[in-house]
Amino acid sequence: MKQVLMILGGMLLTLMVHAQQLTKTEEKNRSFTGAVAVKKQYRVIYQMDNGDPKVIEKVLRNLNNALNDPRLKGKLQAELVAFSGGTDAYLKGSKYEETLKSLVEKGVIVAQCANTLHERNIERDKIYDFIGVVPSGNGELILRQAEGWSVIKP
Amino acid sequence: MKQVLMILGGMLLTLMVHAQQLTKTEEKNRSFTGAVAVKKQYRVIYQMDNGDPKVIEKVLRNLNNALNDPRLKGKLQAELVAFSGGTDAYLKGSKYEETLKSLVEKGVIVAQCANTLHERNIERDKIYDFIGVVPSGNGELILRQAEGWSVIKP
């Protein structure tokens, strides 16, 4: 009995110390759990414009995290557009083929900037056959935002 | 008198040279002083997703600059969301505790991505107690943009 009281007392003390540490504003901030999804559909375009494998992997991981966010699950139309160094991810033989294919199967639009292909002298058949091609990655970002899509550059 | 005239002449010459240097279009551009705030309230979410202290400090400096912009002063609701390497800024013992607390006191929402905590095996009590947690940082960016918030990645 004495031990139980001591444990309960300790827990109470911990709670009090915790409560004392945070101001009211801080407590309110701590209790924040995120924006609330009220729409039936959300749309996002991901910008992949860096050839650093760490950045490419971050883009792909981020995009999957968005698709799996419980607030957006089944409600998110996504597009992935590569330009500049990001094109490396699409080159045949890259280690991202399966991840990219699985994105396409999930309904994500996976697209490449034609300007970058031209600037870097990359023939279309050097990138995976299942990739779409858009006139410019930058134009795509501008048009999508104008259509109300969110944009994320990881 | 002669000296005064020479000085005035020199000043006039400088002005003329300056005027000659700029085309009409360039003069017009030089006179640009920024977009004008016409709304009563603005909203922005800052993306902090890099653990490089230089980037973390840039995010915090940028956010404070936005809060202090004379066009937005007192009109800006801001949120700061950390994910990926940006989480480092929230780890207890980091050098950003006071800056983050002052943001919270100013009404800025300061939030952490739950996915990153999970991926990096970081318990919630390892980050500052006053931080809120959202399901995913990427989902938060998407939802906020869909609500009409601006997004800035410094």
Add this chain to the structure above:
Amino acid sequence: MKQVLMILGGMLLTLMVHAQQLTKTEEKNRSFTGAVAVKKQYRVIYQMDNGDPKVIEKVLRNLNNALNDPRLKGKLQAELVAFSGGTDAYLKGSKYEETLKSLVEKGVIVAQCANTLHERNIERDKIYDFIGVVPSGNGELILRQAEGWSVIKP
């Protein structure tokens, strides 16, 4: 005749193999050619906040690519705002003077953040005379997004 048939047969085989490689969803994705421009005007602000010459050149190249995107040609109002390290591009003597001037002549607003000038003790006459100055680059990004402009950080 035999040779022609063999060549035709080879081409057919290639097409079949190709068709077999792609699922229906993949074929659909491959046929994607980009978002469609339906508005009379589009607006975009470019964020130049890094002093790395590679990043500065990427910003300028990206902006030109957007202006030249066949979907946006003649329909795009653009602004370029520099802050943080991006200011280096505007310092007199930089190698970007002609590119920046040609952007201004094309109608692009080219602007500098006043906060950065202050933080880095840079007098206005140290940057090109044709550059406009805005209270803060971050405020500019927020206000433009609130006005419906797209934002791109290359």
